[in-house]
Amino acid sequence: MAVENRIDITQPLWDQSTFVGRFRHFAFISNPLLSFVPEKELIQAKELYNKYKQGQEPPGTTMSQVIRAKQLYESAFHPDSGELQNVFGRMSFQMPGGCLITGAMLQWYRTATAVVFWQWVNQSFNALVNYTNRNANSPLTTTQMGVAYASATSAAMATALSFKFVIQKRATNPILARFVPFVAVAAANWVNIPLMRQNEILLGLDVTDENGKVIGKSQVAPIKGISQVVTSRIIMCAPGMLLLPVIMERIEPKAWMQRIRWAHIGIQTGIVGLW
Incomplete structure (x- = not known):
């Protein structure tokens, strides 16, 4: 079953017209702990991100998994090219x-x-x-x-x-x-x-x-x-x-x-x- 109450995964989770919203968004994707996530997990996150964007995520996918995939994808992949960035x-x-x-x-x-x-x-x-x-x-x-x-x-x-x-x-x-x-x-x-x-x-x-x-x-x-x-x-x-x-x-x-x-x-x- 597809995830209920779908979100636009390409957009920030918080209102970007406010300072607090922008702060929460960038803290979300620039958490230092994300630098230590294994490449395999990052690739899996990208796959789920793209599948969810197309409405084709696997049955049983939860919203927490979608949000985690969004966080990992946006922290590690280039927003224009989609290429995995150098960790440093x-x-x-x-x-x-x-x-x-x-x-x-x-x-x-x-x-x-x-x-x-x-x-x-x-x-x-x-x-x-x-x-x-x-x-x-x-x-x-x-x-x-x-x-x-x-x-x-x-x-x-x-x-x-x-x-x-x-x-x-x-x-x-x-x-x-x-x-x-x-x-x-x-x-x-x-x-x-x-x-x-x-x-x-x-x-x-x-x-x-x-x-x-x-x-x-x-x-x-x-x-x-x-x-x-x-x-x-x-x-x-x-x-x-x-x-x-x-x-x-x-x-x-x-x-x-x-x-x-x-x-x-x-x-x-x-x-x-x-x-």
């Missing part, structure tokens, strides 16, 4: 992956080698996320992706090193050196994301009416959307990357903190996660 590029991996890298950048900032290495790791992770979640209707060539990656990584490293050396020479307050990672991340975001989404800016995005019919293309929409993405990413990382250095500068000299230096990265990663 999925939104469900953003919290654990981003927290670990941010904690490492904040912990190891004192030497030029450490700054360069962790900025490279961070921008490689960002490039993977941007590529994984790219607009499939505006594909990038290998050359374009390479230029975007190299440019963002170079921008992050150059900004971080320049800021670090200026502070070392002129600043009297050592805490300023702890802000090197944030300055580099902010600068790189303005390079990485626009370059990774450059075709959307150059070619425009399809504009549809209320029935889904394409009525034209817009170049304003991608510019506005990408600008909002860049700004929001900087704002989201600001609390942890701006407040945590102040906290660590105050508590690191404490005797009990000196005894657990090995745990400092774990402490910073945990605090970043809470923020």
Whole structure:
């Protein structure tokens, strides 16, 4: 028997005109635990998702199974192409992956080698996320992706090193050196994301009416959307990357903190996660 009280499985379960509805929807599909779901279970979820969408789900299928399939499908498969995404590029991996890298950048900032290495790791992770979640209707060539990656990584490293050396020479307050990672991340975001989404800016995005019919293309929409993405990413990382250095500068000299230096990265990663 088909599931009673059918839902439109392609639409969010909550009202997207409200903040709470949007929050619940994205929390639903970006739960970090979804990153650990086996590929076999994800494939099965996709099959049930597609069958339910066509009204051909197996007899005895329950609504809870349908909703679980929806959650797994939307968390792991590209919305345009339907391809299984790389686990490290999925939104469900953003919290654990981003927290670990941010904690490492904040912990190891004192030497030029450490700054360069962790900025490279961070921008490689960002490039993977941007590529994984790219607009499939505006594909990038290998050359374009390479230029975007190299440019963002170079921008992050150059900004971080320049800021670090200026502070070392002129600043009297050592805490300023702890802000090197944030300055580099902010600068790189303005390079990485626009370059990774450059075709959307150059070619425009399809504009549809209320029935889904394409009525034209817009170049304003991608510019506005990408600008909002860049700004929001900087704002989201600001609390942890701006407040945590102040906290660590105050508590690191404490005797009990000196005894657990090995745990400092774990402490910073945990605090970043809470923020």
